[in-house]
Amino acid sequence: MSDNMAIRLQDVHAGYGKMEVLFGITLHVASGEIVALVGPNGTGKTTTLRTIVGQVRARSGSLEYMGEDVSHKPPYVLTRRGIATSPEGRAILGNLTVLENLRLGAYTIRDPAQFRRGLERVYALFPRLQEREHQSGGSLSGGEQQMLAVGRALMSRPKLLLLDEPSLGIAPNLARTIFATFEEIRREGSSILIVEQNVYLSLRASDRSYVMERGKIVLEGESRGLLQNPHVKAAYLGVA
Amino acid sequence: MAKLRRILALAVGLSALFLVVFGADRLLPPYYRHLFVLFGINTILAVALNITNGFTGLFSLGHGGLMLVAGYVSAYLTMPAWWKEGHLSLPGWLTRAELPLLPALIVGGAAATLLGLLLTAPSFRLKGHYFMLMTLGFNIIMVSIGENLIPWTNGAKGMCPIPTYTSIWWVFGIAAFLVYFALRLKKSKLGRAMIAVGKDQTLAETMGINAPRTKMAAFAISSFFTGVGGVLLVHVIGNLFPTHFSLDLVFEIVMMIIIGGMGSITGSILGAAIVTGFVEILSPLQEGIVLFGFQLPRMFGLVQLLFAVFLILILIFRPYGIMGERELTPGTVLQSIRRVVRPRRTPA
Amino acid sequence: MSFQYIIQQILNALAWGSMLGLMAVGYTLLYGVLGLVNFAQGEVFMVGAFAAYFVIALAKGPFWLAVLAAVGGAVVAGVLLERVAFRPVRKAGGITLFITSLAVSIAIKNIYIMGLTNKIRPFNSPAFLRTVHHWKGLLIYNSTLAILAVTVAVTIALLLFVNRTKTGIAMRAVAYDRETAELMGVNTNRIIVVAFVIASSLAALAGVAWGVRFGSVQPTMGFTPVVSAFIAAVLGGIGNILGAVVGGFIIGVGEILFVGFLPPELIGLRPVFVWAVLFVLLLFKPSGLFPANVKPS
Numbered sequence: 088m089s090d091n092m093a094i095r096l097q098d099v100h101a102g103y104g105k106m107e108v109l110f111g112i113t114l115h116v117a118s119g120e121i122v123a124l125v126g127p128n129g130t131g132k133t134t135t136l137r138t139i140v141g142q143v144r145a146r147s148g149s150l151e152y153m154g155e156d157v158s159h160k161p162p163y164v165l166t167r168r169g170i171a172t173s174p175e176g177r178a179i180l181g182n183l184t185v186l187e188n189l190r191l192g193a194y195t196i197r198d199p200a201q202f203r204r205g206l207e208r209v210y211a212l213f214p215r216l217q218e219r220e221h222q223s224g225g226s227l228s229g230g231e232q233q234m235l236a237v238g239r240a241l242m243s244r245p246k247l248l249l250l251d252e253p254s255l256g257i258a259p260n261l262a263r264t265i266f267a268t269f270e271e272i273r274r275e276g277s278s279i280l281i282v283e284q285n286v287y288l289s290l291r292a293s294d295r296s297y298v299m300e301r302g303k304i305v306l307e308g309e310s311r312g313l314l315q316n317p318h319v320k321a322a323y324l325g326v327a
Numbered sequence: 328m329a330k331l332r333r334i335l336a337l338a339v340g341l342s343a344l345f346l347v348v349f350g351a352d353r354l355l356p357p358y359y360r361h362l363f364v365l366f367g368i369n370t371i372l373a374v375a376l377n378i379t380n381g382f383t384g385l386f387s388l389g390h391g392g393l394m395l396v397a398g399y400v401s402a403y404l405t406m407p408a409w410w411k412e413g414h415l416s417l418p419g420w421l422t423r424a425e426l427p428l429l430p431a432l433i434v435g436g437a438a439a440t441l442l443g444l445l446l447t448a449p450s451f452r453l454k455g456h457y458f459m460l461m462t463l464g465f466n467i468i469m470v471s472i473g474e475n476l477i478p479w480t481n482g483a484k485g486m487c488p489i490p491t492y493t494s495i496w497w498v499f500g501i502a503a504f505l506v507y508f509a510l511r512l513k514k515s516k517l518g519r520a521m522i523a524v525g526k527d528q529t530l531a532e533t534m535g536i537n538a539p540r541t542k543m544a545a546f547a548i549s550s551f552f553t554g555v556g557g558v559l560l561v562h563v564i565g566n567l568f569p570t571h572f573s574l575d576l577v578f579e580i581v582m583m584i585i586i587g588g589m590g591s592i593t594g595s596i597l598g599a600a601i602v603t604g605f606v607e608i609l610s611p612l613q614e615g616i617v618l619f620g621f622q623l624p625r626m627f628g629l630v631q632l633l634f635a636v637f638l639i640l641i642l643i644f645r646p647y648g649i650m651g652e653r654e655l656t657p658g659t660v661l662q663s664i665r666r667v668v669r670p671r672r673t674p675a
Numbered sequence: 676m677s678f679q680y681i682i683q684q685i686l687n688a689l690a691w692g693s694m695l696g697l698m699a700v701g702y703t704l705l706y707g708v709l710g711l712v713n714f715a716q717g718e719v720f721m722v723g724a725f726a727a728y729f730v731i732a733l734a735k736g737p738f739w740l741a742v743l744a745a746v747g748g749a750v751v752a753g754v755l756l757e758r759v760a761f762r763p764v765r766k767a768g769g770i771t772l773f774i775t776s777l778a779v780s781i782a783i784k785n786i787y788i789m790g791l792t793n794k795i796r797p798f799n800s801p802a803f804l805r806t807v808h809h810w811k812g813l814l815i816y817n818s819t820l821a822i823l824a825v826t827v828a829v830t831i832a833l834l835l836f837v838n839r840t841k842t843g844i845a846m847r848a849v850a851y852d853r854e855t856a857e858l859m860g861v862n863t864n865r866i867i868v869v870a871f872v873i874a875s876s877l878a879a880l881a882g883v884a885w886g887v888r889f890g891s892v893q894p895t896m897g898f899t900p901v902v903s904a905f906i907a908a909v910l911g912g913i914g915n916i917l918g919a920v921v922g923g924f925i926i927g928v929g930e931i932l933f934v935g936f937l938p939p940e941l942i943g944l945r946p947v948f949v950w951a952v953l954f955v956l957l958l959f960k961p962s963g964l965f966p967a968n969v970k971p972s
Contacts, residue, residue, distance in 0.1 A: 384770075386770050386773070386774075446954070448958075449954060449957035449958040449961075450957055453957060453961050455769070455770065456712060456769060456773075457909075457957055457961060459712070459770075459773065460712075460905065460906070460909070460953065461953065461954070461957065463902060464902060464906075464946070464949070464950040464953055465950070467902060467946045467950070468944075468946050468947050468950045471943055471944055471945070471946045471947065472944065472947070474943055475940070475941055475942075475943035475944050476941075476944075477940065574898075575781075578777065578778075578781060581774065581777075585774065626789045627788060627789065627792070627793075628784075628785035628786075628788035628789045629785070629789060631781055631782075631784075631785045632781070632782055632785035632786060632789065634781075635778040635779070635781040635782035635785065636778075636782055638774070638778040639760055639775060639778045639779065639782070642764050642767070642771055642774060642775050642778070643760075643763040643764055646764070646767055646771060
């Protein structure tokens with residue numbers, strides 16, 4: 088297996104208790120790529136991310152990170168190896184301040200100088216966070232919380248950044264602002280896997296995409312090409 | 328058809344019980360008969376506790392206090408006037424009262440219920456932990472009041488002699504009634520509401536269940552029968568010492584429902600039997616006996632220790648107890664026998 | 676009731692309030708991080724006190740060694756309990772955890788009763804702790820000042836730890852949302868052990884304080900502070916360290932004042948005060964006086 092593969096899933100089946108959600112998912116993200124996973128609500132996109140990160144156990148199939156099998160590792164191990172997540176619903180720690188949330192994102196960073204550099208980078212990307220540095224996470228607006236969630240994930244200089252529904256519940260221009268940062272993030276060395284309901288934004292922002300329906304991958308390819316795909320246009324871009 | 332079967336099962340069960348109790352009453356030597364009566368009372372206490380802890384998810388730690396209240400009230404109503412005259416300062420009509428068991432049971436149970444509800448009232452609209460804490464506090468202050476309000480309770484010296492009205496028939500009659508009542512409750516609308524609240528209160532509320540009121544109903548029913556159990560107990564052992572109803576007793580009954588399975592009525596019966604039996608068997612060990620030719624020293628606290636360790640092991644390895652939430656009915660017994668006799672071969 | 680009497684009572688109560696405060700912080704930490712109402716804290720407290728007692732009475736060691744032994748013994752006990760009794764049942768929910776802690780408490784207490792019998796043993800504290808100052812007609816015990824000083828120092832240290840260090844922030848994160856904290860790379864098992872270490876150390880200090888203040892230790896001593904300390908933790912707001920300490924003082928001083936105003940034959944009614952506080956608290960402000968540190972449900 089080549090090790091320029093950030094993450095590779097092959098024929099992964101997973102679910103919750105007796106409920107199967109993923110039926111043989113095969114996808115990969117190469118180093119330096121921005122990949123989107125789109126599809127309707129409830130189709131298993133979040134479950135896919137949770138399986139990658141270790142919150143959900145894969146029942147069968149292989150899960151490789153940087154060429155190494157990680158299917159049975161707990162989440163904190165994967166984070167320490169370089170995967171960072173901006174989870175569904177943002178999961179901001181409301182009892183901590185913005186700065187403390189970012190500090191937590193940098194939990195795996197030991198070098199204080201590296202921490203400060205990371206902080207500067209995040210503040211450069213999202214200046215609004217610096218303004219609200221000492222405010223409690225729970226008091227931020229939805230859009231600010233999303234910025235915080237992404238910023239927090241960036242603090243650990245991840246090799247692979249997982250973003251779950253970053254545009255959900257946010258004003259469209261703010262979503263565009265956040266999506267516009269992805270190129271910059273990629274330039275700084277992270278691969279990105281983004282899970283989204285907003286198909287248009289994510290196809291525009293990514294190199295390749297997968298379309299997922301009812302727990303299976305039904306389409307994949309270059310994002311620019313998929314934007315022209317008749318099924319995609321009909322099912323997801325009709326109401327742009 | 329099902330109703331006929333149910334009546335038949337009831338008739339068979341009652342007759343069997345009648346025979347057992349009759350036999351125990353006539354045939355058992357006094358020590359074992361006493362133990363059997365204690366088992367009956369423990370059954371009442373365990374089943375009553377299961378209604379709050381097992382069904383409704385309300386972890387009560389106050390049953391000692393409830394028993395204490397009911398015990399005192401019953402003692403006031405039944406003890407000889409001369410004793411009350413000499414030791415307590417109660418109002419005249421109470422001092423003179425010398426009633427039989429039935430009114431004492433009812434009033435005692437009612438008093439326990441009222442006081443219990445009153446003193447834990449704020450906790451019903453809150454989460455379970457608060458109820459636990461409130462009932463713990465309730466138990467502690469009841470024992471404290473018992474020990475200190477000497478004009479009303481004779482303090483730690485206790486009340487003695489209490490007329491021994493309890494007979495094996497009273498105990499098992501009430502126990503049988505309670506078991507039947509609890510089994511029917513489990514299937515009734517109120518019972519299912521209780522179980523829903525116990526599993527997930529928020530979900531139950533979205534389904535239209537009034538959680539605080541359901542919890543209060545569960546606690547009221549449970550308290551009444553716990554009080555009844557307390558009255559029966561003091562009228563069997565013939566005395567009432569407040570320290571008897573402290574956390575150690577609370578823990579003992581909790582053990583019974585955990586061993587039996589929280590949520591299973593028949594499980595509580597099993598649990599009561601096991602705990603009552605073990606306490607009796609193990610008690611002599613504490614005194615220092617000769618075992619295999621070795622003289623074991625007096626080790627006070629050994630029984631409690633063994634019980635505590637046993638409980639920890641159960642919680643780790645078999646947290647649902649013997650029965651889990653299921654009931655032991657003729658159907659399930661036949662099922663397990665069938666499974667032993669004819670094991671199903673699982674497909675390769 | 677003269678003003679001086681009241682002041683004297685308050686002064687006397689400061690030591691007791693400190694002990695309750697230290698125990699309350701332990702409760703609030705463990706409840707925040709694990710959802711565990713740890714009834715066994717009383718026994719960890721007792722284990723610490725007895726470790727100090729053994730150093731002083733049997734090994735005839737110096738006081739500082741006794742304190743060290745107390746903390747060491749309590750931490751060992753606490754960490755052992757976490758690993759053996761609490762971790763296996765962690766998934767089963769708060770009530771099972773509580774019953775486990777109840778069983779553990781009874782087990783430890785009875786081990787000590789079996790091995791040592793329940794008699795009261797004298798705790799000899801060094802002379803400087805036993806001196807009393809007279810000031811404007813009031814008695815001020817050196818032990819009170821010492822215990823107070825230690826409590827304040829420990830509280831400040833803890834607050835710094837929880838607000839400024841990475842591990843402290845991680846602990847607050849675990850209390851709020853364990854899954855997300857784990858996602859950030861926090862090893863929640865390790866954090867929980869840290870919480871137990873802290874809670875046990877605090878209980879040990881409280882145990883030594885008890886020995887110094889009341890001059891004796893006994894295997895059943897754990898029961899006395901348990902309920903008061905837990906109510907103090909609830910009063911202070913679950914998960915809030917400063918709240919727990921303040922709650923401890925409020926309850927401790929309140930208890931002593933309450934008892935001071937009771938007629939002598941009713942002193943045993945002391946638990947009624949604490950229960951009444953709980954009743955009023957749950958009636959009007961169950962979340963406590965200070966902001967809580969756990970996710971509002």
